[in-house]
Amino acid sequence: MAAITLDHIRHAYGPNPASPADYALKEVHHTFEDGAAYALLGPSGCGKTTLLNIISGLVRPSEGRLLFDGQDVTDLSTQGRNIAQVFQFPVVYDTMTVAENLAFPLRNRRVPAGEIKAKVAEVLDMIGLAAMAGKKARGLNADQKQKISLGRGLVRADVAAILFDEPLTVIDPHMKWVLRSQLKQLHRQFGRTMIYVTHDQTEALTFADKVAVMFEGEIVQIGDAAQLFDEPAHTFVGYFIGSPGMNVLPIKVDGRRAVIGGQAVALPAGVKIPAGKTIELGIRPEHLTLGRTGLPIRIDRIEDVGRRRIVRGKLEGLDLVIAAPEDGEVPADPHVQIEAGKVGVFADSWRLGTQP
């Protein structure tokens, strides 16, 4: 177990990167605390797997240092770092039994046989495969194989961290729930540092204490579910977290008012608007109320998603999504009201802080 510090890490896959666009991973400077569960969340190609591979040692960063508990491990091999990783597709050693699979990392490290036996039995119980200890691993199904991959990480008492690279991709939907909650439980029980890469916000938010949202090679925000939802630091976070995502409306600033087409709304107090940047307004669909007063809109489509309705419409020609209660009324002449204090202002996609 260890705290993992990413010290000004950058990575480019090609040689001699010239511009920031050449970097698959733009500068990351952050510490993952010891014993916490983190998720790296982002779309495909955002650099989250690159970051994970840098931590595990499969990729050496072009720039910056990696520290485990203050010790520089940038140049250490994967073995030397003592990390465990669970991959997208379950990796098991086909010809070995389940128990042999779990013993493999220990045998390679010349752990005494008695100790291996005790440890393997312990982990078999933990992952619930004790009944299958003697079975050949090739005969198992995907979620059992994925449990073995995880078990090979748990079996080593001294791992610095366990890394997960979209581990539930090939698991059946009903098993995803089971595995995710088991994983969460194992984390609570053993307090290992865990880093979990995924593009699924539900997975990230349920598994992790802190979620790092990545976009185009950088971490745009790290926070818990409430922070990511209420105070997205970047329009991408607003859009990516939440279902449906945040409405982002380009505005013109006129004094203390935001002008959207022919309409005007008051800007939140304490926000200082910088000059020369693209200013946008971010409003969650949950913070909009459909009614007879407020800004006039046009409704294009209403989707009933069970507990509520998703109303898609246009405000001054701009796309707007509203989350309305299921039994709420839809007036013939629809207007929308913005909940005060829930509006974020973004300059060049980054959230502007409020100053008292």
Added chain:
Amino acid sequence: MKPWNNKAWLFTIPTLVLVAFSAVIPLMTVVNYAFQDTFGNNVFTWVGLDWFRKILHSERFLAALIRNLAFSAIILAIEIPLGVLIALRMPKKGIGVPICLVLMSLPLLVPFNVVGTIWQVFGRNDIGLLGASLKGLGIDYNYVSDPIDAWGTVIAMDVWHWTSLVVLLCYAGLASIPDAYYQAAQIDGASAWAKFRYIQLPKLSRVLTIAVLLRFMDSFMIYTEPFVVTGGGPGNATTFLSIDLVKMAIGEFNIGPAAAMSLVYFLIILLVSWVFYTVMTRHDD
């Protein structure tokens, strides 16, 4: 129960006709000959199982069979490990890949009789590069008169000709192993040997089954190359089953015994291939 669809047979008729002409009818002709004797003029007499009894008790046949089994065993023992080793050492990316693949394919593209001719000349101790060099080193090498040298030459030729096939099959097998396996093994602290033993070898088991079967069947039927190089000699030292069979059927015009022998030969190949296949795939579910 699946309902029978007799129209499906229509689709298989063209193939059946082709196979009948190319395989079934000739095979049946051989079966026909195996139970009869002839002195020419298209006059045949029924002899029952006589030829089979004779073949199975013939020392000549047994000697050729043992020679052939020994030959197959030796070339499998060399070509399979060597092929795996070369495949493991081949580059995985870059300009080396096409170069290696072309070099590997070259021996496979050479016609069999040309392979024989190449080695026949290569091994001659008066003008051949190999033969003359060995002679120059003071080694008494002569594949025309020395049975050991003849065997060495035929085996070296087969290894040169066919190891590439094993290499290419294994290379394709290795290329299909996802990177995650190697990464997981690295994380688990596996040694190079452990990676080979628990990742590469299990993933290669299927292609190796095919490689062993192909190499066994081909080497057990080998004819052209040793025929060109040694002609089955010196004496009968390199007379394998097929060479013996052709000698009997065409050289001595003993059609009946030759037919019986070819059936026994065919059944041996079938049996050994089946044993190989069963043993090598017994772990598959």
